[in-house]
Amino acid sequence: QQQVKQSPQSLIVQKGGIPIINCAYENTAFDYFPWYQQFPGKGPALLIAIRPDVSEKKEGRFTISFNKSAKQFSLHIMDSQPGDSATYFCAARALNDYKLSFGAGTTVTVRA
């Protein structure tokens, strides 16, 4: 049973566009929500993370929006570049837990 549902499965944007990836969860014990970026043949690398006490967090061109009441969060990639083409995973972890529950991933392709 997947605890974090991620959509879409894939998306294609033109350079400069804003891909948006959405995730939803049910477990109200989750209190840490990281996003990972994974290139082919590599392990996931932490991109940005948020806790439920804030509704938005920005790091460079990456922004997380968090809606606690809806139990949803999303990743926006501003001014996307071809080098951003990768698979993105949302994840969640409960307070004082160590296990990450991952979404199924979204493959983003940014066309030049």
Place this chain on the structure above:
Amino acid sequence: GAGVSQTPSNKVTEKGKYVELRCDPISGHTALYWYRQSLGQGPEFLIYFQGTGAADDSGLPNDRFFAVRPEGSVSTLKIQRTERGDSAMYLCASSPGANTEAFFGQGTRLTVV
């Protein structure tokens, strides 16, 4: 500073054989995790070590899978009597403590033929 290192990068084995996958965590990280990632899916938790002991092995799919971390550093994931369904990317991660950021290695791609 080196990151998490996993060897081999790729492993092809015949059905029924035994395999060992190695993980060298970041120096000083006490927490170590193994995850399995099937094609087109997100990583799924297998086992967690705090120091030398397996604090949680609830994600191991069956008793063919076993992992050790005898000196609290390097860990080995062992799979007996491999099956084609074991084919996946096996990821290792480490962190300074249990609730801190986890850093992943590049993974071992296991293919059982």
